[in-house]
Amino acid sequence: MLLEVEGLCVNYGHIEAIRDVTFGVEEGTVATLIGANGAGKTTTLKTLSGLRKVRAGAVRFDGKDITHAPPYQRVLLGISQSPEGRGCFPGMTVLENLDMGAFLRKDRKSAAYRADLDRVFDLFPRLKERERQAAGSMSGGEQQMLAIGRALMAKPRLLLLDEPSMGLAPKLIQQIFTIIGEINQQGTTVLLVEQNAAQALKRADTAHILETGEIVRSGSGRELSGDDSVKAAYLGGDL
Structure with a gap:
C-alpha cells in the first residue's frame, strides 16, 4: 500500500x-x-x-x-498536489510556473528535468504553445492544465x-x-x-x-x- x-x-x-x-x-x-x-x-x-x-x-x-x-x-x-482553484502564479509565465513545481529538485539543468518538461508538454500541448505567456492571461482550462503540469514537475x-x-x-x-x-x-x-x-x-x-x-x-x-x-x-x- x-x-x-x-x-x-x-x-x-x-x-x-x-x-x-x-x-x-x-x-x-x-x-x-x-x-x-x-x-x-x-x-x-x-x-x-x-x-x-x-x-x-x-x-x-x-x-x-x-x-x-x-x-x-x-x-x-x-507527494505532489494540484490544488482546488489551480493556484497558478498569474504574473509568471507557463515555464516559470512549471519550474516552481520543481523547486526542490537538484537536477534542474539535467536531461532528466528536460525530459519531465517534455512529458508535461506532451500531455498538454497547449502549454507548449503558451510557454512564454503569463499564467494570469490564460483561460481556466489552460490554468488547470498548468496546475497539473506544475505538480508533475515534482516527479x-x-x-x-x-x-x-x-x-x-x-x-x-x-x-x-x-x-x-x-x-x-x-x-x-x-x-x-x-x-x-x-x-x-x-x-x-x-x-x-x-x-x-x-x-x-x-x-x-x-x-x-x-x-x-x-x-x-x-x-x-x-x-
Whole structure:
C-alpha cells in the first residue's frame, strides 16, 4: 500500500472537519474521494500534503510515518498536489510556473528535468504553445492544465488532484479526465477529489464517499457507480 490513512481526525478550531477517516491507496491505481461540498474532501487532501495539522490518527507513505512531516518533506518523498482553484502564479509565465513545481529538485539543468518538461508538454500541448505567456492571461482550462503540469514537475509517486474539473466546459472536462488516465498509465498513482462523481467513478479503481467528515461507503468505482443509492445521491439518478 503506497498511502495508508488510519483514523484521521482534523479540526478547524473546535469544529471537526474530518473524523476517523481510514483508507488506503495502492501504488499504480486511481483512487477517488467524492461527496458534497463541505464533506471534508479538500481538508483530507490538505492534510495529506501537510497543510493541516492532525488531531488524531496516522498517515503513512510507502511504509513511512509522515503524520507530522512538513509539506516540503512530503514533496521530497513523492507527494505532489494540484490544488482546488489551480493556484497558478498569474504574473509568471507557463515555464516559470512549471519550474516552481520543481523547486526542490537538484537536477534542474539535467536531461532528466528536460525530459519531465517534455512529458508535461506532451500531455498538454497547449502549454507548449503558451510557454512564454503569463499564467494570469490564460483561460481556466489552460490554468488547470498548468496546475497539473506544475505538480508533475515534482516527479510525484502520488499525485493529489483537488477538483480538476471545477468551472470547466464539458468538452474540457472530458479532456482533463482523459489526461488523468494517461498520467496514471505512465506510472503515477492518483488520488482524486472530484464533485463530478460520474467521471471520477468511471476512472477509479477504488472510491470512497465522504459525508460530514466521515467515510460512509467504499468500493470499486464500478461498484459504487452501479449502486442505486449512490446514483440517486451523486449521479443524478443515472451514470
